[in-house]
Amino acid sequence: MKTKTETNQNTKKSRGKSLLLLAMGASVIFVAAVSASKARADWYVGAAVSQAYVNESGLDENDTGGKIFGGYRFNDYIAAEAEFYDFGDQSDSVNSFSVNGGGVALVGSVPLTDSFKVFAKGGVHSWSLDVSGPIAAQFSDTSDTDPYYGVGADYAINDRWAIRGEYTRYEVDNFDVDVASVGVVLSF
Secondary structure, eight states: OOOHHHHHHHHHHHHHHHHHHHHHHHHHHHHHHHHHHOTTOEEEEEEEEEEEEEEETTEEEEEEEEEEEEEEESSSSEEEEEEEEEEEEEEOSSOEEEEEEEEEEEEEEEESSSSEEEEEEEEEEEEEEEEESGGGGGOSOSEEEEEEEEEEEEEESSSSEEEEEEEEEEEETTEEEEEEEEEEEEEO
């Protein structure tokens, strides 16, 4: 015959096993539900060729540059993105202006079809400026952090690859640098 202590220990072990199985089952159901609710939760990286335009205080120039970027899509509508860029060298006969840096942004997307979506993004970027000529007197800093914002579209070629077009404005001290870019995106 079992003593009262043995019966209580067996009951506690049985309850412990039941609670463990219940917790494991709830965890599996929770993970499955969260995964199902995220139609598209994935990482992505990309690269783009850009044309940067500066039209400020006597400097009206453009140059070819580029950027690399990566991010995480929380769902079909929201992503977080980081980027590194170099806008090339905008110069005329007297002035020279070049900017590079990196930024982070929140991206809001609207899928219009299964393969085409439009997006808007906004964030902050830390930039470094190399400027010379009379235009240099107009800058209070040669590096700082300022906002940037833009709009664009992605066209998915398949589940992993997309083509991206984007127009972004980067505030750089007292100047605006407008950048049009075309690139590719790889999702994984």
